[in-house]
Amino acid sequence: QHTIRSMAEDEQMLFGTAMRYQPFSDDSGYRELIKNEFNAVTIENEMKMELVMPERGKYDFSQADEMVQFADENGLQVRGHTLVWERIPWWLDQGNFTRDEITNLLKEYVQTTVKQYQGRIYAWDVVNEAFDNKGNLKENFWLQHIGSDYIELAFRWAKEADPDALLFYNDYENEVPSAKTEATIKWLSELRQKGVPIDGIGMQMHLDIANDFHVDQVQNVMNQMEQEGFLVHITELDIKLQHSGEDLETKQQLQAERYAEIMKVCLQQATCDSFTVWGAADPYSWIGFTEEPGASVAYPLLFDDKLKRKPAYKAIKAIF
Numbered sequence: 209q210h211t212i213r214s215m216a217e218d219e220q221m222l223f224g225t226a227m228r229y230q231p232f233s234d235d236s237g238y239r240e241l242i243k244n245e246f247n248a249v250t251i252e253n254e255m256k257m258e259l260v261m262p263e264r265g266k267y268d269f270s271q272a273d274e275m276v277q278f279a280d281e282n283g284l285q286v287r288g289h290t291l292v293w294e295r296i297p298w299w300l301d302q303g304n305f306t307r308d309e310i311t312n313l314l315k316e317y318v319q320t321t322v323k324q325y326q327g328r329i330y331a332w333d334v335v336n337e338a339f340d341n342k343g344n345l346k347e348n349f350w351l352q353h354i355g356s357d358y359i360e361l362a363f364r365w366a367k368e369a370d371p372d373a374l375l376f377y378n379d380y381e382n383e384v385p386s387a388k389t390e391a392t393i394k395w396l397s398e399l400r401q402k403g404v405p406i407d408g409i410g411m412q413m414h415l416d417i418a419n420d421f422h423v424d425q426v427q428n429v430m431n432q433m434e435q436e437g438f439l440v441h442i443t444e445l446d447i448k449l450q451h452s453g454e455d456l457e458t459k460q461q462l463q464a465e466r467y468a469e470i471m472k473v474c475l476q477q478a479t480c481d482s483f484t485v486w487g488a489a490d491p492y493s494w495i496g497f498t499e500e501p502g503a504s505v506a507y508p509l510l511f512d513d514k515l516k517r518k519p520a521y522k523a524i525k526a527i528f
């Protein structure tokens with residue numbers, strides 16, 4: 209029987225999922241599901257600075273190493289996630305550092321981490337979630353301590369460390385026209401024009417079926433980004449729903465249709481050759497899982513709590 213994985217491969221496409229150390233380390237069903245159904249993984253948390261550098265100057269790649277090894281052994285491509293983000297280790301947040309110290313620390317951190325996996329990562333989410341909804345740079349630790357240069361520096365450092373990995377800027381709510389989307393495209397295009405090595409833009413796409421959604425808007429934004437020379441990948445798709453019990457089936461059907469239209473757009477675009485969902489099965493979603501009617505945290509993914517295919521899975525498969 210065909211899987212989305214095999215059909216995606218026929219289209220030279222990566223069909224990925226986020227993968228987390230817990231349950232990766234203790235649930236063989238989870239590992240089986242991932243290696244059978246996907247051909248790519250994003251390391252969900254274990255390459256984030258909070259986990260990689262729990263103390264100043266001390267690197268811990270043990271969990272990420274195990275996961276990357278599993279991916280290599282099973283023919284899964286790996287997306288590195290994420291080098292520069294507003295979430296930072298407590299010792300950095302609480303510490304007293306000069307601008308130079310912080311710049312050097314970030315450079316060393318980015319290059320050590322990228323080199324650790326050199327040649328084994330198809331794309332790095334270099335900078336994550338740098339813009340706010342108005343289109344201004346978020347007042348995060350890096351902006352405050354380094355200044356707005358932190359973005360271009362991070363890309364240049366990553367490029368030096370692994371010239372072959374694709375380098376991405378990744379964000380949420382950048383898939384529809386908005387002040388944030390406009391500012392992102394403008395800002396990144398300017399950097400690109402002056403030679404900053406930014407290959408692409410990641411659209412996270414954490415969606416909710418209760419919200420309005422127009423797939424043609426997504427396509428317009430993807431076109432705009434591609435016209436500026438960027439690759440566009442879908443990096444963290446999930447679609448949550450809130451149900452009353454009785455309307456669960458209807459809601460899951462809507463969810464399935466939305467998943468399918470997003471895959472369809474991705475297939476139509478020239479550069480969207482990586483489509484990643486943010487978790488393999490509902491109980492492992494970052495937004496949680498409960499079967500309680502009324503909860504907004506239920507059922508966001510493609511496989512259910514028994515690791516079985518959901519309507520959304522079948523709807524995506526039917527697109528190919």
Ligand code: XIL
Nearest residue numbers: 226228252253289290336412444494
């Ligand atoms: C989330 C993980 O899924 C959770 O397990 C963790 O507790 C917090 O981070 N945008 C991102 C991801 O770029 O890194 C986030 O992942 C989800 C939102």
